[in-house]
Amino acid sequence: MSVATKNGRSRRSLYHSKGRQVDDQALNDIRALLGDNPRRRDLLIEHLHLVQDHYKHLSAPHLAALAKEMKMSLAEIYEVATFYHHFDVVKEGDSAPPQLTIRVCDGIACEMKGAHDLIAELGRSTGADVRVIPAPCVGACDHAPVAVVGQRQIHHATVGSVSEAANSGNILPEIPTYTEFDAYVAGGGYTTWKDCLAGQRERQEVTALVSESGLRGLGGAGFPTGTKWGFLDNTPKPRLLAINADEGEPGTFKDRHIIDSDPHRLLEGVLLASWAIEADAAYIYLRDEYPQSREILLLEIARLKHEDLTGGIELHLRRGAGAYICGEESAMLESLEGKRGLPRNRPPFPAQRGLFGRPTLINNVETIYWIRDIVENGGNWYKDQGRPHFYSVSGRVKNPGVKLAPAGVSVRQLIEEHCGGMEDGHTFKAYLPGGASGGVLPADKGDVPLDFGSLDEFGCFIGSSAVVIFSDEDNIRDICRNLVHFFEDESCGQCTPCRVGCEKMLKLIDAPNWDTELIRELSDTMRDASICGLGQAAPNPVLSAIRFFGDNLS
């Protein structure tokens, strides 16, 4: 492609236009794959998925052809394709990945249950036609360790069960049994929504009920939902709703549980919320680790349209591509627009300028899940129930899983009353109250109520209520390393405190003796100066380890 010149600088081919040329065959391939799909830029990630799914990788000629077809620049395509874990960009001279990929979850719950050994053993035992790679939390912590063969999750994975799946070619997602449309309607579903459509309810009434219920954002921030909806008042139309189904916080799997068991309760909530804030369209951004949930939603949204029940509200299902950061609401908006998932600086807030620059309400799956029941039963009903929500409990308990409990439940109650106690032979030592971000607390803080704000004094928070239980068998340093490594891997790289901070933090905690003074200084800046919650919270596990386990870190 280039030749050397006298001054040693290479020179491009003079007999083509500058840069990469579009290959006609590749262009035909891309046109065939895209079919009649619009070539809009916000569909870039969807289009990349089409190519990745079909060819199992993204070759440079295909990417160049896609750029041409979408009237985008090469760099714009490349930077998006290389941002997301689930895309394999293969340049000239590089070998394409094998047809089959096995992702072994190395999230904290799976690591505790031997993920690393599993990766190593699978690496030894599988052939060249299979690739075994570690993957961040796949949201099945209650079945740890987990491997994903193609798109099929193998729970309590062993070398045997994983190899068997790989060899059998059974690599499509397993669709769980869930409440389908008819059953949902039979149980009274969509009655409320039909009432709204029939003019028997007022928009303000619905919003008022949500405010009254005390419902708070269950994606992790805990912001009062009614207040958030209120921000859309008096904003220009058209407005949009975006549903955050990019559940990536390690230890969290409640949204998966909702979609995989009762998808219509979510969809009715989506319609109610869209209607209440007068949004024309709702976008559901679903993490790519949940292919079975995607199948369910595609099917059930189609059914809703078939039943003519969408009330004119457009429902879009968009697919993430393996990036924790896209669970950050503004990064999710960027990803919905087909870009890299970089969190936005605020202000402006999404309610002012959100998706495609339009006023946007962003809610988590579970938040929206509760809307139907609140509208039907009243705001006070939800409050009187103690603001129940789902806790994802994993780790060293007998019966891990999604547990419905009121806000303010303690971890001891969760262990004893919901999870059948600790695993045999394990003594409760510590826990994560809120996934990787919420800090680490010792067992002696096991009676503290778990609610928004209740852990502030310990420098911790419950976030998405992902509770991971550790025992005397678990090493706090290893846990810290797992969590910081996760943040380092998932930092979008946009701002210095997070990009450089996570990388330096990992180096600092890899040292035999921690320079706690420097760690504190670094943490302060990460917390004070990072653009988004990822960088702000990334030092939490280390800070709480120093605070509560300072004596046994070595």
Added chain:
Amino acid sequence: MSTPITFTLDGQEVEATPGETIWEISKRLGNTIPHLCHRDKPGYRADANCRACMVDIEGERVLAPSCRREPTAGMNVSTDSERATKARNMVLEMLLADQPERQVAHDPDSLLWKWMDKAGLNKSRFPAHANTPETDSSHQAMSVNLDACIHCNLCVRACREVQVNDVIGMAHRGAHSEIVFDFGDPMGDSTCVACGECVQACPTGALMPAAVLDEHQVHAGKADRQVDSLCPYCGVGCQMTFHVKDEKIQYVEGRDGPANENRLCVKGRFGFDYINHPHRLTKPLVRKDDAPKDSTEKLDPANPYTHFREATWEEALDRAASGLKTIRDRDGSQALAGFGSAKGSNEEAYMVQKLVRQGFGTNNVDHCTRLCHASSVAALMEGVNSGAVSAPFTAAKESDCIIVIGARPNQNHPVAASFLKNAAKRGATLIVMDPRGQGLTRHATHMLQFKPGSDVALLNAMIHTIIEEGLVDEQFVQGYTEGFDDLKRGVKDFTPEKMADVCGIDADTVRAVAREYATAERSIIFWGMGISQHVHGTDNARCLIALSMITGQIGRPGTGLHPLRGQNNVQGASDAGLIPMFYPDYKPVTEDGIRDTYERQWGRDLDHERGLTVVEIMDAVHADQIKGIYVMGENPAMSDPDAGHARQALAKLEHLVVQDIFLTETAMLADVVLPASAFAEKTGTFTNTNRQVQLARQVVPTPGEARQDWWIIQELANRIGQTWIYTHPKDVFAEMRLTMRSLNGITWERLEREDVVTYPCDSDDQPGHDVIFTDGFPTENGRAKLVPTTLIPPAELPDDDYPIVLTTGRVLEHWHTGAMTRRASTLNAIEPEPVAHLNPYQMKEMGIGAGDTIHVESRRGQVELKARVDRDVPDGMVFIPFCYHEAAANLLTNPQLDPVGKIPEFKFCAVRVKPVAATVNAAE
């Protein structure tokens, strides 16, 4: 909404205008907060990613980036709280951990090191990143050292949002984030067009001009001084700062001129070293007695001594002048002609036309505007009695709909193109009409690749649509135009349906773009030589004028007509009267009253008739009417159509005086060659395409015995009987102001102070008018004249013998005939040899591979050159740039003239194309 708000900044009550950020307010008050990713320059959005500018806002959980954050009323902000200061310093310390040591820093004076110094940081407590990227020196002009990269994203914004070249991206993520070109390709192999905006924006030295770095990639040896001047190349008129070391230009940077807002292109930024080329003429030369002129002989510009000998200035000037004088006195004034240059200053242009009119006594004076926009100017003079643009190209900022027709600004006006792309990104409708695809295509909402030469069919179909569909601005037409009924009758038969086959664009598309243009709130039209360089060039321009008039898309912000002027001073040279039919300010030479004024001022009778134009002068030489020519800075041997014919004319002359900086193809045929000053060696005023009169300042001295052009012209004038006593270009400028109303309000002193003033300008203390025709037109009745047009086919259509259409033009890296840019080391390294562009399917059909030598032949000449694959070229066409002396495209072109503008048809002639191997085989 725009009422100021009050807030507290570091304990002080401060007032802020809405939209102002805390960083800007703080800077305004004398406290510049540290910043790395924020570039406080036009076109750069604050991105707030480096976090070096964090401040403390009372009541907020975390710190806020001051570069982005706007205060609200009552807010309490401290820039100097312990928390904010610590965070800012910690950010710097984090970045420092991964930087090369100061001693080997690529740019030890970078913004990054400046802030490290201010923070007192020279060492980081953090362990370094394991990854150290290697130097990428694949590009001729720039070096990439990503070990100094802080991922601030400025280069991405520079490339994507400011210049919109879209080459640089940020790939991967987290600590693996990496600046990439295209797909992570070496910069030199990428689609990079080397505008260098990234180099200018980079705050660390990770991206730098290759020329300033030593073998260790360190910038040692800072420049001694800076001089603010202009770019020597196109009509955009970029302001730039030259950095000079040891009296040589080290590098240049863009300045915040109204036309460029700090932007430059590859030519301006990296094309300055031609002035130091060994071919540079440094001594006067006279032709040897035993060296006859041969129009087909190629001299070696490095060694003129085969045909010339050195002379003293006295001898050379005497010989030059006496040759001209002898012809004048023997054969009369009409036996002489003079060519000035659109590359010279306004003062030089004025002096050349004065020399020819006063000294030679003829109006046979012209310059290359004849070859560029003569037809546009003719149509504009006829229609609105003003040849200049109605609005600057930066009006695109306010436009809702932009038409670009017959212009390829990405190559020819790259900085202007960047403003058009900015507008498209903002959401303006961009309609591109060009037989070839081009750089703007990807940004266009509509791309109309019409059949070459069918402009009138396409444009009349648009006019037809607008009239037929009732989209005419009746009020404007009634108030400000005449001839509408004739126009209406004229376009009656030009239905889009009928024209679809003629122009190759379907009727629906034509109607759609006509509606967009007519109904948008603000529409503007840009055009270039694809419109003007045709035998129907004047008609093409008439159509564009009609389009804007019947829709009232002129005279308001964001609207207008803008012929993109090619040379840096083609506007000014024309204004200064360097054209055969006009005195300065387009005053007709045939009008007695006007001539009287000049006769009084210049103290002699002046020629009553219009003079001959460029191509006509060459014909007159062949006809034995013209015997002596004086050429200042032009190269007709390369730039004229049917260049073989032009070269024969030059060789035939009894006396040819050429004043230039190199031994051009024209100078090779001269009797006397006078070594002149390059752009960076002179002071003068230049008028860009936007009517902005700007001051260029001398940057470096002339080499050897080369002299200032104004001095040479004056010496010649005085040797043929004049008594000129100019001591400086400003004396000439002062004289020009006596008769040129266009220079009203523009004094030399004002230009020295302000660098630029737009004309027309009401007074010394008023800014000029960017947008003109705001209330009618400068015609006798204040109305614009609408002129209907008919279909005139190109003069030479393809046939069985010559089946391919040849079109000519420029490439990004080379300027005009290549005299300067082929000698600019970086530019010539990027585009070092002649190439002909063909599309790959056509090449396949003809059995031509990429890089094969092909033979291109017209009825007038032939050239051999390599073939380049270019998907923008339609079937049945070959494009050849005219900058290559080795394969001069103009040996092939057709000298047929537009009857009104007298411009040749450079954009269309018939040729045949064959692979050379095949030719050889056939011969055997």
